[in-house]
Amino acid sequence: MAADRRLLLPLGILGSIFVIMLCLYGWEKLQHKDEERMHQVQEQRKQHVKETCCDYKVELSDGKRSIDDINDRDLENLLVDDTHGIIYCFIPKVACSNWKKVMFVLKQGEPYRDPMSIADDLIDPTDKHLTFLKSFPRTEMMAKLKHYTKFLFVRDPFVRIISAYRDKLQRTNKYFYDNFGRNILRRYGNQSDPPRSLDEAFASGLSPSFHNFIQYLVDPKTENSGPFEPHWRQMHRLCHPCHIHYDFIGHQETLQDEAEQLLKLLMLQDDIKFPLAYVNMTSSVSMWDWFRTVPVEDRRKLYKLYESDFRLFGYRKPDEFLDG
Numbered sequence: 001m002a003a004d005r006r007l008l009l010p011l012g013i014l015g016s017i018f019v020i021m022l023c024l025y026g027w028e029k030l031q032h033k034d035e036e037r038m039h040q041v042q043e044q045r046k047q048h049v050k051e052t053c054c055d056y057k058v059e060l061s062d063g064k065r066s067i068d069d070i071n072d073r074d075l076e077n078l079l080v081d082d083t084h085g086i087i088y089c090f091i092p093k094v095a096c097s098n099w100k101k102v103m104f105v106l107k108q109g110e111p112y113r114d115p116m117s118i119a120d121d122l123i124d125p126t127d128k129h130l131t132f133l134k135s136f137p138r139t140e141m142m143a144k145l146k147h148y149t150k151f152l153f154v155r156d157p158f159v160r161i162i163s164a165y166r167d168k169l170q171r172t173n174k175y176f177y178d179n180f181g182r183n184i185l186r187r188y189g190n191q192s193d194p195p196r197s198l199d200e201a202f203a204s205g206l207s208p209s210f211h212n213f214i215q216y217l218v219d220p221k222t223e224n225s226g227p228f229e230p231h232w233r234q235m236h237r238l239c240h241p242c243h244i245h246y247d248f249i250g251h252q253e254t255l256q257d258e259a260e261q262l263l264k265l266l267m268l269q270d271d272i273k274f275p276l277a278y279v280n281m282t283s284s285v286s287m288w289d290w291f292r293t294v295p296v297e298d299r300r301k302l303y304k305l306y307e308s309d310f311r312l313f314g315y316r317k318p319d320e321f322l323d324g
Helices: 002-055 057-061 096-108 138-147 157-170 174-188 198-203 210-218 220-224 235-239 252-265 284-291 296-312
Strands: 078-081 086-089 149-154 248-251
Touching (some): 002 248, 002 252, 057 296, 078 096, 157 174, 157 210, 157 284, 174 210, 210 296, 248 252
Parallel strands (some): 149 248
16 A cells, blocks of 8 residues: 555655656647747738838828938938947837837847946936937948847837827926927917916916827928927838838837846846836827817828828828718
């Protein structure tokens, strides 16, 4: 009897090991399937951009036939990490602060710091601690664009506009009030002489409404006076996806999973952990709460302004906001 128990003990251990091995095999297989699926998603996105650029060549080229026609100033959103051969095109209001922290950490070298430990003032507002592509001679810039791994992250254009409004015009932000808010109040908010300072404006309960902001965007005079401010400039005008062939196109809506996928592609998954992002709470219901104050005609004009971003990056046309 004792001998039988001694025999059962190792058999039980072996059985447990077998179960663990089966679980690990199943987990690895599941991970492999996830990686395969994400790879397919990337290939589809890149192919979609390529086809859209071909179909709408005139609208998307901004009069530029190739990357050689893009001046240095229009490449100002491209950051470089020479050690790892990476180029990142940052788009404001699309997790760019966290990706800039990653680029900052990479630039500092090993041992890599936790990106979450990097203070915001090290990467904003001048980004003087980061390396810009435009800082290199033209021939070197072109070589890096050809050989480095290039990536960007994009976001639903309407959600990005809401985020820009909330962050820059609804909250207390002196720079944006002085340079945009006051003028928007004067032109679209029925304020012939808006408060001269941000403090006065908020003490009076005055700030541009979301509709005022949309009026400002769709007014032809705004675009005629110069390029949009980068926080609401069209994403394709910041990153030129019809002239720069990106190796990875991430979506804000699936940021955490795709950040991990990108770090694996860059072989940095064991060195860098992408900062946890807050959950995007701008659902279709809350989007309607924002756009219900905007007349249908202005919504349609807004869509036309950002239609290229919707098409290029595979975002669904928001018919429910455009049909009245």
